[in-house]
Amino acid sequence: MRLGLKTHFNEVERTVQICNRLGMHARAAGKLRNLAAQFQSTIKLVKGRMEADAKSILGLMALEASRGTELIVRAWGDDSEQAAEALCQLIQDRFGEDE
Amino acid sequence: MSENRRNLKLKGLAASEGIVAGRAYVMSKVRLSVPQRKISPEQAPQEISRLKQAESEAVSELEQIKKELEARSAREPFFIIDAHLLLMQDEALWREVELAIEEELVNAEWAIRKVIDKWKKVFASLTDPYLRERGQDVDIVGERILAKLTGRQEKDFSQLQEPAVVIAADLRPDQTAQMLFSKVLGFATDIGSRTSHTAIVARSLEIPAVVGLERITEQVEDGDLVILDGIAGVVIINPDDSLCAEYQAKKAGFDALNKLLEEFAAPPSVSRDGKRLKLSANLEIIDEISFLKKYGAEGVGLYRTEYLYLDRNALPTEDEHFENYKKLAEAAAPEEAVIRTFDLGGDKFASELKLAPEMNPALGLRAIRFGLRRPELFKSQLRGILKASAFGKIQLIFPMISGLEELLQARRILKQAMEELDRAGVKFDPQIQVGIMIEVPSAALIADRLAQEVDFFSIGTNDLIQYVLAIDRINEYVSYLYQPLHPAVLWLLKRAVDAGHAAGIRVAMCGEMAGDPFFLPVLLGMGFDQLSMHARMIPMMRKVLKGLNAADMAPMVDELLKFQTAEEIKRFLEERVAKEWRDAYHLELGKMKVAAGSFICRKTDS
Numbered sequence: 001m002r003l004g005l006k007t008h009f010n011e012v013e014r015t016v017q018i019c020n021r022l023g024m025h026a027r028a029a030g031k032l033r034n035l036a037a038q039f040q041s042t043i044k045l046v047k048g049r050m051e052a053d054a055k056s057i058l059g060l061m062a063l064e065a066s067r068g069t070e071l072i073v074r075a076w077g078d079d080s081e082q083a084a085e086a087l088c089q090l091i092q093d094r095f096g097e098d099e
Numbered sequence: 100m101s102e103n104r105r106n107l108k109l110k111g112l113a114a115s116e117g118i119v120a121g122r123a124y125v126m127s128k129v130r131l132s133v134p135q136r137k138i139s140p141e142q143a144p145q146e147i148s149r150l151k152q153a154e155s156e157a158v159s160e161l162e163q164i165k166k167e168l169e170a171r172s173a174r175e176p177f178f179i180i181d182a183h184l185l186l187m188q189d190e191a192l193w194r195e196v197e198l199a200i201e202e203e204l205v206n207a208e209w210a211i212r213k214v215i216d217k218w219k220k221v222f223a224s225l226t227d228p229y230l231r232e233r234g235q236d237v238d239i240v241g242e243r244i245l246a247k248l249t250g251r252q253e254k255d256f257s258q259l260q261e262p263a264v265v266i267a268a269d270l271r272p273d274q275t276a277q278m279l280f281s282k283v284l285g286f287a288t289d290i291g292s293r294t295s296h297t298a299i300v301a302r303s304l305e306i307p308a309v310v311g312l313e314r315i316t317e318q319v320e321d322g323d324l325v326i327l328d329g330i331a332g333v334v335i336i337n338p339d340d341s342l343c344a345e346y347q348a349k350k351a352g353f354d355a356l357n358k359l360l361e362e363f364a365a366p367p368s369v370s371r372d373g374k375r376l377k378l379s380a381n382l383e384i385i386d387e388i389s390f391l392k393k394y395g396a397e398g399v400g401l402y403r404t405e406y407l408y409l410d411r412n413a414l415p416t417e418d419e420h421f422e423n424y425k426k427l428a429e430a431a432a433p434e435e436a437v438i439r440t441f442d443l444g445g446d447k448f449a450s451e452l453k454l455a456p457e458m459n460p461a462l463g464l465r466a467i468r469f470g471l472r473r474p475e476l477f478k479s480q481l482r483g484i485l486k487a488s489a490f491g492k493i494q495l496i497f498p499m500i501s502g503l504e505e506l507l508q509a510r511r512i513l514k515q516a517m518e519e520l521d522r523a524g525v526k527f528d529p530q531i532q533v534g535i536m537i538e539v540p541s542a543a544l545i546a547d548r549l550a551q552e553v554d555f556f557s558i559g560t561n562d563l564i565q566y567v568l569a570i571d572r573i574n575e576y577v578s579y580l581y582q583p584l585h586p587a588v589l590w591l592l593k594r595a596v597d598a599g600h601a602a603g604i605r606v607a608m609c610g611e612m613a614g615d616p617f618f619l620p621v622l623l624g625m626g627f628d629q630l631s632m633h634a635r636m637i638p639m640m641r642k643v644l645k646g647l648n649a650a651d652m653a654p655m656v657d658e659l660l661k662f663q664t665a666e667e668i669k670r671f672l673e674e675r676v677a678k679e680w681r682d683a684y685h686l687e688l689g690k691m692k693v694a695a696g697s698f699i700c701r702k703t704d705s
Contacts, residue, residue, distance in 0.1 A: 022413060026233060030185040037190070056191030058237065061230055062221045098418055 008042075008076035014084045015072055020094035023066035028095040029057045035090055041077025043087065054087065104323070105337045109312050113332030114291065114298035116635075117307030118350040119284040120343070123323040123336075124256075124263035125316060126270075133245065136206040146200045150193065150207040153247035158187050161243075164277065182233075186240045192218075208248050215241035256281035264325045268316050275300040285327045287315050287334045299386060309334050359686060360638035365395040368641045371683075374649035376623060378641055379434070380634035381609055385423050388430035390634035395641070398434030400631020401496070401557065401609040402427055404441050404480065414476065420483025428491025435492035437534070437557065437607075437631075438484050440477065442466040442498040461565070466499035471508050481516040488528035495531055496557055501539040506552055536609075537595050538562035546595040550602035557631070558595055560610025564588055582665040583612045589621070589660060589668070596625045607631055616643040616684065617672065621659065624652030646683025 018024060024032070036043050036054035043054035047069060052059030054073075065071060071091070075084045090096075138146060165180050186192070192214070199210035215237060222234030256265065256277050265286040267274075275297050278286075283306060291297050291310030301308035307329030319325065319336055326335040326346050330353065335342060368378045379400035380391055390396065407415045407423060415423075427436050444465035470477035487493055497509050510533065520527055537543050538559035546556065560583060565571070567587055570580045582588070592608075599606035607629035612618050614632025616639055622630060623644070632640065662668045676684050 021416075023227075025229065026182050026185070026236075030182075033189065033191075053191050057186060057189045058192055058218050058221075061233055062218075062225065064225055064227050064230055066227065099416060 010041075010078065010080045011074065011076040012080045012084045013072055013074050014088050015070060016088045016091045018065045018067055018069045018071065018091060020097045021067055021099045022097065023069070024060060024063065024095075026057070026061060028097070029060035031095050032060060032087065032090060033057050035086055036083070039075075039077070039079050039083035039086075041075045041080040041083045043073065043075040043080075043083050045087075046072040046074060104318070104320075106339055106342060107318060107336040109287075109315055109318065109334045109336070111287065111309040111312035111315075111332050111334065112292060112298075113329055114310040115285075115301035115306060115308040115329050117285065117305070117329045118327070118346060118353055119264060119307050119329075120324065120326045120338075120346065120350075121262055121264045121284045123266050123319045123321060123325045124259065125319055125321045126265065126267035126274075133208045133212050133249075134206075135209045138200075138204050138206060140201075140204060143201050143204065146207045146210075147197050149248060150196060150200070150211070150244075153207070153244050154187065154193060156247045157243045158184065160247075161187065182236055183240055183243075186236060187243070208245060211241055211245055211248070256283050259283065264327050266315055266319050266325070270297045278304055278306055285309075285329060287312055287325075287327055289313055289316055299384065302386075356686065360642065363395070363638035363641040363645075364393065366397050368397065368644055370623065370644050370647050370649040372648045372650050374623070376627065376644060376649075377607075377629040378637045378644075379607075379629060379631045380637065381614075381631050382427070382634070385426055387634070388427060391430055394634040394637040396434075396634050396637055397629075398492075399427065399431045399436040400607055400629060402436055402438045404439060405443055408441060408443060414479075417479045417483045417486075420480050421486045424484055424487035424493065425490045428487050428493050432491045435494050435532075437494045437496050439496045439498055439536070440467070440470055440480055440484075444469060461562075461571070467497050467505055467509060468499065470497075471505065471512075474512055477509075478512055478516050481513055482520060485516060485520055485527040485531065486525060488531050489526040493528065493531060494534060494555070496534045496536055496555075498536045498559070499539060499562075500535040500537075500549070501541045502545070503548060503552070506535060506549060510552070538566070540567050540591065543591040543595045546598035547601065550599050550604055553604065555605040555607065556595060556599045557607040557609045557629075558592060560588075560592075560608060560612040563591070563610070564612075567591060583618060584621075584665040584668045584672075586660065586662060586665065586668070589656075593625055593656065593660065596627060600626060605629065614640065616640055617676070619643050620647055620652050620672065620675070620680070621656060623647060623649050624654075624656035624659075626653065642686075643683050647680065 020028065022028070033055055045052050045054050045060065045063060045065075047063045047065060050063060052063050054060065063071075073084045073087050075081075075087075077083075161180060161184050165184070196207070196210045196214045199205065199213055200207060203210070205213075218237050219234045222231055222237060225231045256274070259282040262282040262284050264284050266288075267286065268289045269291060270286065270288060278300075285307035286297075286301065287309045288297060289312055298308060298310050307327055309327055309329055309332050312334060315334060324337055326338050326343070328334070328346070328349070335346070338346070366378075368376050370376065377397045377400075379398045380387075380394070380396035381401040381403070382388065382390070382399055383403050384406045391399070402424075404420075407419065424436075424438055427438070442465065444463055464472065481495075484493060484495055495513070497506065500506050500509075513533065517527065517529065532554035534553050534555035534557055535542065535549060536559045537546060537556050538561075540563065542549060543558075543563065550556070564581060564583055564585075568580055568582065568585060570577050596606045605628045606626075608622060608627055609631040611632075613622065613630040614636035619640060630640065659668050659671065662671065
């Protein structure tokens with residue numbers, strides 16, 4: 001995990017807040033990864049100085065994104081726009097959880 | 100065999116009942132050792148394809164286990180397998196390993212170890228305890244793939260040719276699950292507690308188990324003869340002939356008792372002269388619903404809901420309550436299930452609520468007091484219970500009520516919960532019966548007043564006796580004073596039963612006293628309508644009941660109440676057990692003859 005400084009082709013950035021009660025636990029991370037894997041783009045989630053590959057469950061869990069955590073979704077590649085949008089949507093939908 | 104490993108007796112925690120003897124099968128204690136091998140750049144693709152091969156083998160093995168479990172409709176405890184599958188199929192993780200192979204030119208095994216160790220370190224440094232524990236899952240996944248790569252078969256039960264006793268540091272969920280279809284006689288582990296995952300699975304599979312033995316993996320070797328006593332929580336290594344014989348007799352007694360009691364594992368429960376007494380089960384966790392049928396329980400007399408709250412970071416949600424209670428109601432049908440609202444103090448609550456520790460928790464902020472103090476928590480549970488009441492005969496009971504105000508307050512919150520559900524159009528049983536635990540002496544003393552406001556009483560003797568006699572049961576210096584037959588206790592019990600009956604409501608008992616055959620004549624004589632106990636005790640109680648004349652017991656209780664001391668009362672009862680009630684208590688156990696009173700009622704001796 002390192003600080004991403006470079007900008008890339010087609011790069012988009014969105015800010016989103018974790019709002020489900022349990023935060024990004026194992027199952028939620030699995031859902032997010034499966035969604036991310038459907039896109040060609042490289043997708044990173046950034047929390048403060050930490051950055052994780054959205055296609056790695058381990059990386060996502062290690063972010064320790066609990067409820068209220070602000071994350072930046074950064075994506076670059078052909079479908080970066082759609083990818084960032086979809087990931088933000090999942091997070092805002094509380095990963096499909098009830099609360 | 101060295102002398103000090105003969106007759107070695109290890110004491111642990113009894114996790115699952117039963118006695119077995121067999122050869123030890125010790126699971127691997129240490130991680131596989133992995134050699135480092137330098138490779139040439141040309142060999143890298145070959146290493147990567149080895150890695151991929153191992154990966155897919157490990158995945159299909161796990162999927163196979165999952166399928167078999169599903170076929171046997173094993174439930175929740177095995178959700179971890181899903182988590183492992185998820186990790187195992189995480190491409191990012193394996194890309195990292197591939198990168199290590201290509202860049203550092205090392206063999207696949209070494210690359211895996213390196214990457215896994217890195218992630219373990221990352222997880223170990225996390226602050227969230229739940230996420231920190233996921234480091235173990237990463238490790239397990241790595242070891243599984245390594246086992247495939249090195250071709251070294253990880254020891255597992257499915258390879259057992261002969262029945263054996265499994266010895267392990269701890270068992271992973273996927274391992275305990277495999278016991279369903281293997282020759283495992285029983286198991287013993289270094290770590291664990293009665294409520295740890297492995298212990299729960301062992302009980303539901305009815306495999307004898309002892310956990311928390313600390314160092315048993317170091318003390319036993321493959322092939323040692325082992326006796327495992329899951330009743331006493333003892334493991335004996337390399338026992339001599341006389342010990343073997345002793346345990347054979349013990350096992351025969353246990354088996355004979357179980358067999359004999361099968362005859363009494365079906366309702367109804369009736370005394371010799373035809374009086375019905377409902378015998379129901381106390382349950383702690385939802386997996387125990389299988390006991391209801393097995394022991395012929397007449398409903399659930401007490402469902403403790405504390406386990407929903409313990410050992411977790413977050414509070415249970417309303418839906419979790421609902422799902423759990425719905426299962427309970429459906430399993431208990433057509434009989435009723437009595438659900439007790441949480442009996443916890445702030446200290447035992449999920450870490451989400453940080454409260455100051457108390458000097459005297461038994462007398463502190465707990466049970467209904469805590470619920471009234473945190474109505475939002477309390478109401479969330481009540482709504483879950485109410486929702487489930489649409490799916491079976493659920494009754495509700497409040498713990499630790501000490502006076503009328505508390506009861507009325509609790510009922511007000513219940514009413515609010517009902518109104519909320521009603522407005523939301525959610526179905527529930529509006530006539531749900533509401534009862535209280537009688538466990539605080541003040542409640543027993545004003546039982547006549549409380550009886551006007553509830554549908555039933557259930558007397559919790561464990562706490563009631565402790566509070567009446569001012570005895571801390573856990574304190575070894577005063578525990579001898581814990582006397583269920585103390586005249587003051589009997590007098591209070593009688594008073595509560597009479598007050599309940601005068602108001603026309605049902606009176607039950609659900610403490611340990613209710614499941615002890617020795618006390619049955621007294622409870623029968625007092626006129627209890629229902630006794631609720633550990634389900635396993637039900638057949639024994641039913642058998643003794645069948646031999647007793649209920650009509651004789653009421654006058655006997657009047658007599659007992661005139662006695663001066665607990666000791667006198669106990670002697671009086673013992674004499675009757677030995678003479679008049681001999682047939683009721685007698686059990687034929689192989690060659691041994693054991694009176695039920697002496698076999699089961701050890702607790703009354705102190």
